[in-house]
Amino acid sequence: xxxxxxxxxxxxxxxxxxxxxxxxxxxxxxxxxxxxxxxxxxxxxxxxxxxxxxxxxxxxxxxxxxxxxxxxxxxxxxxxxxxxxxxxxxxxxxxxxxxxxxxxxxxxxxxxxxxxxxxxxxxxxxxxxxxxxxxxxxxxxxxxxxxxxxxxxxxxxxxxxxxxxxxxxxxxxxxxxxxxxxxxxxxxxxxxxxxxxxxxxxxxxxxxxxxxxxxxxxxxxxxxxxxxxxxxxxxxxxxxxxxxxxxxxxxxxxxxxxxxxxxxxxxxxxxxxxxxxxxxxxxxxxxxxxxxxxx
Numbered sequence: 001x002x003x004x005x006x007x008x009x010x011x012x013x014x015x016x017x018x019x020x021x022x023x024x025x026x027x028x029x030x031x032x033x034x035x036x037x038x039x040x041x042x043x044x045x046x047x048x049x050x051x052x053x054x055x056x057x058x059x060x061x062x063x064x065x066x067x068x069x070x071x072x073x074x075x076x077x078x079x080x081x082x083x084x085x086x087x088x089x090x091x092x093x094x095x096x097x098x099x100x101x102x103x104x105x106x107x108x109x110x111x112x113x114x115x116x117x118x119x120x121x122x123x124x125x126x127x128x129x130x131x132x133x134x135x136x137x138x139x140x141x142x143x144x145x146x147x148x149x150x151x152x153x154x155x156x157x158x159x160x161x162x163x164x165x166x167x168x169x170x171x172x173x174x175x176x177x178x179x180x181x182x183x184x185x186x187x188x189x190x191x192x193x194x195x196x197x198x199x200x201x202x203x204x205x206x207x208x209x210x211x212x213x214x215x216x217x218x219x220x221x222x223x224x225x226x227x228x229x230x231x232x233x234x235x236x237x238x239x240x241x242x243x244x245x246x247x248x249x250x251x252x253x254x255x256x257x258x259x260x261x262x263x264x265x266x267x268x269x270x271x272x273x274x275x276x277x278x279x280x281x282x283x284x285x286x287x288x289x290x291x292x293x294x295x
Contacts, residue, residue, distance in 0.1 A: 024048075027124045034098045040064050045091065048123060050116060053089055056165055062092040062151050062199060066223055070149060070197055071096035073214050073225050079146040079195055083107060085183075086153035090117025090132055097129040106132040107140055109169050137179060142186050147195035150202045154179045180204040188233050196226040198240060205237035212238070 024047035025033070025040075033040050042064050046057045062070070070092065074082060080103060084093050087106025094117075097104055108114050117132040133139065142148065156164060157176035164171060184204045187196065196202070196210060200221040209232060214225035224240065 031098050031124055031126075034064075034068065034095065037099075045095070048120060049089055053113075053116065057091075060165060061088055062095075063218070064095055066199055066218060067092045067095035068099050069216060069223060070199075071100040071102060073197065074102055074147050074195060075100045077195060077213075077225075077227070081105070081145050082147045082149060083140065083142065083145040084149045085137075086151065087117060087132060088113050090120050090130065092149060092151070093117070093130045093132070094120055094124055094126055097126050098124065102129070104130045105140070105145070106130065107135055107137075108132060109134070109136055110166070112168065137182055137186070143189070143191055146193070147197060148190075149197045150199070152198075152200040152203055154183075154203045155200075176203075190228055192228055192231055194228040196228075197224070198226070199223050201240040205239060207233040208236040208238060209233045210238065 024044045027048065030040055030044055042057065045064060046054045046061075049057065074096075082093075082096070082102055082104050084104060084106045087093055087108045088110075090106050090108075090113075093104035093106045096102060106114075106117055108117065111134045114132045114134045117130075118127075121127045121130045121132070154176050157171045157179070158173060159171070180203055183202075184207070188207050188209070190196075195213075196206065206226055209228055209230050210226040211229045212224060213227040214223075216223045222240075226238070
């Protein structure tokens with residue numbers, strides 16, 4: 001949930017918000033432009049969000065250029081049904097559905113965001129391709145999907161109180177650990193050929209049964225697609241060099257994990273796997289690097 005790029009300075013007052021809404025394109029104009037492959041400013045879409053959510057858009061919702069790239073990658077590789085884990089206001093699902101034939105389910109823990117997403121889907125006349133569900137990781141069958149999308153979905157648990165989107169859900173470091181461990185286990189059980197797309201990282205370790213098949217640097221972060229190429233996992237893992245990697249809190253000190261990077265396999269204890277910005281990983285592990293140029 002890192003800050004996302006924007007083409008214009010975001011509005012900072014209610015009056016500016018009104019001005020942005022008044023000059024924004026209509027939903028059908030936005031939809032038609034996207035389908036023609038034209039550039040659409042994020043503020044044109046965000047104008048249809050409730051006021052407080054417009055202010056949060058740059059940090060919490062996937063930017064339009066990234067969403068269209070996600071749709072292109074997944075469509076090219078034959079995906080059909082996509083799960084957005086932590087879909088928020090539904091921006092990724094709606095934009096990606098508008099530019100593809102993909103079907104999306106957005107899983108979101110905040111019920112008011114689910115309501116907003118459903119209204120947006122109706123306003124953009126895309127309800128036949130997108131569905132939004134209130135729930136957590138316990139409320140979906142992951143194996144029913146060809147692809148999973150993460151915009152650093154669990155990182156808000158590690159934000160300070162004033163950085164949280166709101167106070168309507170319980171957030172904590174302990175929940176971060178639990179959700180990451182659960183999601184890592186789910187990834188190991190996903191069917192062969194499953195795709196996992198991460199923007200600003202996943203936050204956890206990706207089993208080495210997945211291969212990095214696409215990557216692109218944006219102005220503020222890296223988009224990656226991982227494809228499951230084999231069912232067996234060798235207990236080695238890919239570690240992305242973005243996203244918070246606050247691993248294995250509370251595990252036995254003598255438990256060892258293998259972190260695999262392109263040219264190095266390094267064994268580390270849980271205590272040493274702390275944070276990307278904590279210095280330990282940067283010193284001891286050559287983190288995953290991507291060949292593509294920034295765009």
